[in-house]
Amino acid sequence: MRRFPGSRLHALGIALSVLAAIPAQAQGAAKYDTGADDKTIKIGTTAPLSGPVSAFAQIAKSAEAYFRKINDEGGVNGRRIQMIIADDAYSPPKTVEQTRRLVESDEVLLIFGGVGTPTNNAVHKYLNDKKVPQLFLGSGAAKWDDPKSFPWTVGWQPTYRDEALAYSRYIRDSHPKAKVGVLYQNDDLGKDYLKALEEGLGGSDQIVSKAPYETTSPTIDTQILLLKSSGADVVLVAATPKFAAQAIRKIGEIGWKPTTIISNVSASISGVLEPAGRENSVGVISSQYLKDSTDPGLKDDPGYKEWLTFMEKYLPDANKSDWLNVYGYTIAQTLVTTLKAAGNNLTRANVIKQATNLKDVRLPMLINGTTVNNSPERYTPMTSMRLIRYDGTRWVPFGDLLRN
Template sequence: MAGRGRIHAMLRAARTGTALCAAAGALALALAGGAQAQDKPAGKDEIRIGNVNAYSGPAAVYAVLGKVPAAYFRMMNDQGGVGGRQIRFITYDDAYSPPKTVEQTRKLVENDQVAVMYGSLGAPTSSATLKYLNGHKIPHIFIASGATKFGDQAAWPWTMGFQPSYQTEGKAFAANILQTRPDAKIAVLYQNDDFGRDVLKGFKDGLGDKAKMIVAEASYESTDPTIDSQIVKLKASGADVFMNMTTPKFAAQAIRKIAELGWKPTHYLGSNANSIAAVLGPAGLDNAKDIISSAYLKDANDPEWKDDPAFKKWNAFYDKYLPDADRKDALTVYAYVAAQTMEQVLRQAGDDVTPANIMKQAANLKHFRSDLLLPGIEINTAPDDHYPIEQLQLIRFDGKQYVRFGPVIDSSKKR
């Protein structure tokens, strides 16, 4: 995922009229009429949108990525829907387990008959459904992951990511290290799946013939209880730069363990796990000082945006539709922007909300700007470009908030 994004803060169930139903370990949210909507057949008066997310398991901090669009689409329904159609959003829990993702995705397509899969979470989980959804010609769009493969329109024409790719971010970190620490000794911690390997590849590609600067690597499984032993091993390598390519739970653990060991490397942290509320806070703000990450979204914690009309609108949305949301969590900005983009796709689709036209419109976004994107960053797609956001800016945590530095980095011409 891009922005800022995230650990122990799970958002309580939204008091929005959305129906939460648990069945066989799945969490289903049905909009446009509450629980009764589940029995309503698809037709000219509704658009069915499917989603799979981690409401339990090791990535449950990302539950907000299902709850925010549920609330956002409810708001749209209250405003008349799209072209006279109400939006029915159905989301199931996969506990961040690829086999469960496949099961829940099949249920959404074959039983719920969704027209589009939107915003599903994760690289390993979403990867497990690529062949199935492309084979059934179901749009699989705005996946909450920066895995580069989700922009490979030649291989997966019905698939599209959303945030800047992990490889883009890895290259940006590498460029900064080469510029500021040319003699660095680098230690890398990464998740042993498509996510971790993707950002690691981008990082090594960015270092080029200087990849020998990496003196130690350690991986972990998403099911591991801790990564303490990996951090001890990496510190012992003598590294003075640490690349933290992890998800929120493990990012917070790494920050705490580094402080406990008295290790003081220059610390780079992926944007998917850089939330102040969900990661840095639980890890200890003092421990997180000077961490470098990247951003493409405005930060709700930054006083620079205190009087920004975009955040006033954003706050009004949460006040009415999701009042319990932790607005310090960058995921609440990310999920809102992704939902805005899905709304734009549906409005461009007009009366033709078939899967084919929804996919066509997703691949035809021209200079679309959510007002919560950072200045100079916009969303563009094309039939041969399934990377919606290809710009980012480096940020540094000062102990209270992130501070942007350097220029906006545009990777659209550099893949």
């Protein structure tokens, strides 16, 4: 054993004392911005706990439940995730108010999973100006993939544009002479679908009728009658769940038989197709990038069984056929992957770096053959989907996996 003379031991002791007095950051250890420390990572979200699309609040509830699971297992790199959910009622002015409170009063590290295109748009510039990450939004608007102008915003799901282009390919291949009618929400959500459908069909000549609606409207009966009178035999319903259910039900009530396509934000059996009437919903087409928790063919699927175990423990009273529980669970897993990759460098700049460098991330409830991938040049993590058709009991996939 090597021995140190007394003077050397004294000098070593002084050196160790000085080193211990140096802050951890100076030693290359943990780095933090507002909202993170050695014990906690504080995140915020706005959700429609009330208002016209309150069904979407389940996204935040299921994500929060997943974070409870992670905390029970020791947290992310030893830190607990604290999620603050603020009700914005799907009202952009309230989104602004609540987001400012989350950032300036609650001092969260990041904003996560906010629901809605108009609501996220209302705080888009504010969060980018403040350099606060706006991550994995509950909206497929194409504008979230703009790293040059808005480098602090990252979407998650396939864009509405990619989805509408997939529907246009289906129409061209299966109904080349179709007369197309479009019911669309009169905001960025609906307009993204309409613009991409026109592009995919090679112009608007094939679209014989366009019927916008407002989210404050009590019904869309007038719009459905307008589409029918136009002679449309294919209808795209670019709508949120309440209005998609109304559209399918009204189409059935008036005895109209168009090929009906609904946006995947409304592809819920329990939330849309059953309220619309199963008999009215048979044959409805949509798209899918998440596994369908109602599919009996998944009973032996490892990813489904993992999700089901989570649901039974952390959301035992929730509706297991509601796809929003799958969505919230999966975006929460994407955030946990990001935070784990950030390690002990929990600065906002490093979080956004990790959130835009996701490589081949496999998550249990993504449809088989797909992974989460993005890059600093293309932020959108999900770009693959497949078409599905409702048979009266379940969604049945058809055609090839579509990659954009």
